[in-house]
Amino acid sequence: MSNKTMSDEERQRLVNEMRNEEQQRQAGYREQALKLFPHVCGRCTREFEGKKMRELTVHHRDHNHDNNPPDGSNWELLCIYCHDHEHTRGVQEQRDAEGPGGHPGRPSLGHSPFAALGDRFKKPK
Numbered sequence: 855m856s857n858k859t860m861s862d863e864e865r866q867r868l869v870n871e872m873r874n875e876e877q878q879r880q881a882g883y884r885e886q887a888l889k890l891f892p893h894v895c896g897r898c899t900r901e902f903e904g905k906k907m908r909e910l911t912v913h914h915r916d917h918n919h920d921n922n923p924p925d926g927s928n929w930e931l932l933c934i935y936c937h938d939h940e941h942t943r944g945v946q947e948q949r950d951a952e953g954p955g956g957h958p959g960r961p962s963l964g965h966s967p968f969a970a971l972g973d974r975f976k977k978p979k
């Protein structure tokens with residue numbers, strides 16, 4: 855528990871911190887989004903609470919995971935099923951090339967006519 859040695863241990867800690875940064879960043883905006891929005895899937899309108907909350911994820915409207923305005927304007931809460939659907943319907947051909955787990959970070963994929971339609975169907979409460 856003593857951190858007298860600043861060299862290797864410290865460096866290792868930095869590496870770990872950087873590695874965790876992405877995860878923490880994601881957890882961070884999820885937390886924020888969950889505070890901002892009702893815990894309801896934006897597509898199937900199911901409600902989530904308790905353990906089920908794990909199935910509620912944050913979708914980026916412009917598909918840019920680095921675009922995280924604090925007002926939540928780029929976020930949408932979707933359950934994992936609708937979220938998967940949201941991404942696969944526009945990226946089906948891409949999927950074979952990238953394989954599973956390859957989350958498209960390129961914004962160009964988000965600018966499909968379907969994405970625009972999705973926004974139009976969204977009714978303000």
Ligand SMILES: [Zn+2]
Nearest residue numbers: 895898933936
């Ligand atoms: Zn859903």
Ligand SMILES: [Zn+2]
Nearest residue numbers: 912913914937
């Ligand atoms: Zn998404």
